[in-house]
Amino acid sequence: MLQGRKFQFRPTLTIFVALALGILIWLGTWQVHRLEWKTDLITKVESRLDAAPIPFAEAIARADAGEDMEYTPVKIMGEPRSEVAPVFGSLDAKAGIYLFVPYETAAIGTVYVNLGFVPQQVEVPILPSMGMSEVTGLFRRAEVPTPPASWFSPKGKSVDGLWFVRDPMQFAGEAKIETVPYYMDQLSVPGREWPKGGTTRIEFNNRHLEYALTWYGLALTLVGVWLVFSLQPAKGDN
The missing domain is CATH 2.40.50 (OB fold (Dihydrolipoamide Acetyltransferase, E2P))
Structure with a gap:
């Protein structure tokens, strides 16, 4: 697919792609940090509840x-x-x-x-x-x-x-x-219906790895799109 094509630097396209790429990488890295925080939170809660x-x-x-x-x-x-x-x-x-x-x-x-x-x-x-x-x-x-x-x-x-x-x-x-x-x-009080105690949220969704991979995948796709638009047919090709 790359045969007969020549790389042509496109300043405007590159600037916009670089900005978008930076945002996507930042979002992915933020989700990695959230993954670490959520994992620590789940571990902490599970270890403390029975104390x-x-x-x-x-x-x-x-x-x-x-x-x-x-x-x-x-x-x-x-x-x-x-x-x-x-x-x-x-x-x-x-x-x-x-x-x-x-x-x-x-x-x-x-x-x-x-x-x-x-x-x-x-x-x-x-x-x-x-x-x-x-x-x-x-x-x-x-x-x-x-x-x-x-x-x-x-x-x-x-x-x-x-x-x-x-x-x-x-x-x-x-x-x-x-x-x-x-x-x-x-905590929950036996025999008392309302107010209902023991309602602290102790189950947490942890899909941050999935979100991080999504953002990083979009960043990689963006680089691929930039390369496609930057590769032009060499002169003389039809």
């Missing part, structure tokens, strides 16, 4: 020291307060809210606990039973949406009082109480 819960105060100290404590089983002994923060969300394709309730503890002050999901059509008591009780769950950092998702994410609260981001500092700021920048996802 015995540690005091929330210990988890905070380790997190503040730079250790990644996400999804670590934790526990507190505290009493629920009345400043409930409903966060808009869904579960199994059903719209509803996640109930965030501040618990007053002796060890670390106020800690927000995500008691779990309540469907839109279900009415439940706003607060769990008052009084001191032990709560166990998974240690979580405040939710911080990142681009491009953050470009389209609503901010603050809806007109009917639902929050859009799981951020205990925002909840506490409105309630005028002190809290820590971490919260707990409560």
Whole structure:
């Protein structure tokens, strides 16, 4: 196919191809980094879920020291307060809210606990039973949406009082109480239908290798197209 053809450099075509090639390679490399991050995340979650819960105060100290404590089983002994923060969300394709309730503890002050999901059509008591009780769950950092998702994410609260981001500092700021920048996802509670605990997402899609190969494949195809358009029949050929 290349016999009788001569390479002819095309500056304009080459510039546009180089720009597109750079973008495709960047996208492929980004997916490789995402693959490494997702693999580490899955390994971390699987290794932590069966561990015995540690005091929330210990988890905070380790997190503040730079250790990644996400999804670590934790526990507190505290009493629920009345400043409930409903966060808009869904579960199994059903719209509803996640109930965030501040618990007053002796060890670390106020800690927000995500008691779990309540469907839109279900009415439940706003607060769990008052009084001191032990709560166990998974240690979580405040939710911080990142681009491009953050470009389209609503901010603050809806007109009917639902929050859009799981951020205990925002909840506490409105309630005028002190809290820590971490919260707990409560585990499932036997005998309690709603709020439904144990709803932390612990299964993650991992198709980043497929995406990376797609971007790199497009980059290779683009180089092939550039070569085809740059090879012209030699003079004298018909």
